[in-house]
Amino acid sequence: MTATPEREEVLRLDGLVMHFGPVRAVDGVDLIVHRGEVVALVGESGSGKSTVGRCIVRLTEPTDGTVTLGGTDVTHLGRRALRAVREDVSIVFQDPAGSLDPRMLVGDVVAEPLRLQKVGRDERRRRVDEVLGKVGLRPEVAGRYPHELSGGQRQRVSLARALVSTPALLVADEPTSALDVSVQASVLNLLADLQRDLGFACLFITHDLSAVEYLADSVAVMYLGQVVEHGTREQVFARPSHPYTQSLLAAAPVADPVAQRARPRVVLGDDLPSAIDPPSGCRFHTRCPVAVERCSTQEPVLRDLGGHKVACHLVADDGTPPDVTAASTMSTSPLPERTP
Ligand SMILES: Nc1ncnc2c1ncn2[C@@H]1O[C@H](COP(=O)(O)OP(=O)(O)OP(=O)(O)O)[C@@H](O)[C@H]1O
Numbered sequence: 001m002t003a004t005p006e007r008e009e010v011l012r013l014d015g016l017v018m019h020f021g022p023v024r025a026v027d028g029v030d031l032i033v034h035r036g037e038v039v040a041l042v043g044e045s046g047s048g049k050s051t052v053g054r055c056i057v058r059l060t061e062p063t064d065g066t067v068t069l070g071g072t073d074v075t076h077l078g079r080r081a082l083r084a085v086r087e088d089v090s091i092v093f094q095d096p097a098g099s100l101d102p103r104m105l106v107g108d109v110v111a112e113p114l115r116l117q118k119v120g121r122d123e124r125r126r127r128v129d130e131v132l133g134k135v136g137l138r139p140e141v142a143g144r145y146p147h148e149l150s151g152g153q154r155q156r157v158s159l160a161r162a163l164v165s166t167p168a169l170l171v172a173d174e175p176t177s178a179l180d181v182s183v184q185a186s187v188l189n190l191l192a193d194l195q196r197d198l199g200f201a202c203l204f205i206t207h208d209l210s211a212v213e214y215l216a217d218s219v220a221v222m223y224l225g226q227v228v229e230h231g232t233r234e235q236v237f238a239r240p241s242h243p244y245t246q247s248l249l250a251a252a253p254v255a256d257p258v259a260q261r262a263r264p265r266v267v268l269g270d271d272l273p274s275a276i277d278p279p280s281g282c283r284f285h286t287r288c289p290v291a292v293e294r295c296s297t298q299e300p301v302l303r304d305l306g307g308h309k310v311a312c313h314l315v316a317d318d319g320t321p322p323d324v325t326a327a328s329t330m331s332t333s334p335l336p337e338r339t340p
Pocket residue numbers: 020023024025043044045046047048049050051052275338
């Protein structure tokens with residue numbers, strides 16, 4: 001008998017909420033990442049992506065909702081219990097210089113997760129050598145300090161540290177955006193190769209939609225603390241359904257100018273509204289070219305339309321998205337990005 005096995009959930013967020021005082025950074029996020037799956041989390045600066053990542057690795061304790069890792073609810077675990085969980089999930093940050101302790105030798109930085117897990121010294125050394133090789137660094141690098149390395153090499157060290165304990169899930173928060181453009185591609189390629197070889201699941205937080213197209217199995221789009229669309233890469237790129245997703249894709253440069261012209265032109269006028277007092281109804285209605293009255297009063301739920309989820313009143317039950325091209329006239333602008 002060959003019943004199709006349910007795909008195992010490595011991560012599950014249910015109604016995740018993270019408020020910083022009045023700032024509603026994350027405001028009810030549901031998200032599932034399956035074993036070995038790469039889920040891209042995209043959206044403008046300030047939409048709450050990093051905060052979601054930080055809640056997952058429990059760098060911050062969520063205000064509400066649950067974080068489930070490998071079947072264990074880790075939302076409110078104490079320090080000691082968290083340590084065990086940290087073997088299963090790692091994070092890589094945008095800025096490798098800021099996230100590596102400058103006083104520690106690279107070998108010790110990479111070995112630290114193993115030390116916390118009480119792995120013996122010889123085994124630690126063996127695994128550090130092995131993982132440095134995997135990220136394309138020579139073993140001698142273990143005896144150097146982070147500041148002696150280039151930005152790209154430092155990000156390789158961050159990846160080595162994140163992967164040395166063979167986690168089931170890697171949260172990669174803008175892992176290439178602080179790097180020199182010339183090395184971004186090599187680090188992205190490395191991440192893709194490592195993911196293929198080691199098979200970890202990855203929540204890939206990024207502004208870079210071409211990287212999403214290259215790396216991700218599925219794409220979740222965040223707007224003002226909520227997920228407004230989630231589907232496979234093909235679903236989201238071939239038929240972006242939420243007007244916000246349509247505008248993000250329209251603003252992104254694509255290699256093929258013909259494809260670029262064929263994309264709907266929508267422009268995100270104005271800045272992202274404040275997360276302190278988000279708009280009523282659909283949070284995007286203040287910037288949406290096709291909003292109707294209902295959008296300002298009634299909050300849309302994230303509906304599952306054949307595995308492609310979207311939170312928009314104007315998407316038909318058969319998945320037909322609203323025609324934003326008819327409503328918008330202006331040219332494209334680049335995806336807004338906060339400079340570090
Ligand atoms: N520790 C904090 N205290 C107060 N407000 C915070 C804190 N961390 C994040 N915020 C606010 O929460 C909102 C979401 O921020 P977050 O960094 O998660 O967004 P983001 O989508 O990751 O943006 P970026 O792409 O720029 O990193 C923003 O309004 C931000 O100012």
